[in-house]
Amino acid sequence: xxxxxxxxxxxxxxxxxxxxxxxxxxxxxxxxxxxxxxxxxxxxxxxxxxxxxxxxxxxxxxxxxxxxxxxxxxxxxxxxxxxxxxxxxxxxxxxxxxxxxxxxxxxxxxxxxxxxxxxxxxxxxxxxxxxxxxxxxxxxxxxxxxxxxxxxxxxxxxxxxxxxxxxxxxxxxxxxxxxx
Numbered sequence: 355x356x357x358x359x360x361x362x363x364x365x366x367x368x369x370x371x372x373x374x375x376x377x378x379x380x381x382x383x384x385x386x387x388x389x390x391x392x393x394x395x396x397x398x399x400x401x402x403x404x405x406x407x408x409x410x411x412x413x414x415x416x417x418x419x420x421x422x423x424x425x426x427x428x429x430x431x432x433x434x435x436x437x438x439x440x441x442x443x444x445x446x447x448x449x450x451x452x453x454x455x456x457x458x459x460x461x462x463x464x465x466x467x468x469x470x471x472x473x474x475x476x477x478x479x480x481x482x483x484x485x486x487x488x489x490x491x492x493x494x495x496x497x498x499x500x501x502x503x504x505x506x507x508x509x510x511x512x513x514x515x516x517x518x519x520x521x522x523x524x525x526x527x528x529x530x531x532x533x534x
Contacts, residue, residue, distance in 0.1 A: 357435040368394040403429050403474040436481045475524040495521040
């Protein structure tokens, strides 16, 4: 419920055009009414976590201060709420299934050891994949980021393919560089 309220407020904040902007406001609103100007969606909000300037594509009247100091932190908070909601649903399902081992594993993984401000792309990844990056996964990914060209060994089921590899790709990917 709180997540949905935050979603609505964020979308309203991004899409709201101030009436004080003059005649351009009317023209912009008319173009938007006939779908010549885009409306922000939840997917656009997720992208704004790591590319906050994209919010100005949906509302050119937003100031840099509003985008960077107000909206991006709110987007990060919303994404964290999404991850928490998914975790609660997983825990409820594990309780129903009486899967004590997996429930205990979920309960041990509380909080994050990495900063969502430094790695917002990982937070978006968590939301899109409906998972939470575990401590060991973060440590292994951080090890590879800091020590290029090294290798390490992990046990089966630690998320090497599904979690750690995508984390690394998200950090290493650049528009001018192919990651393989």
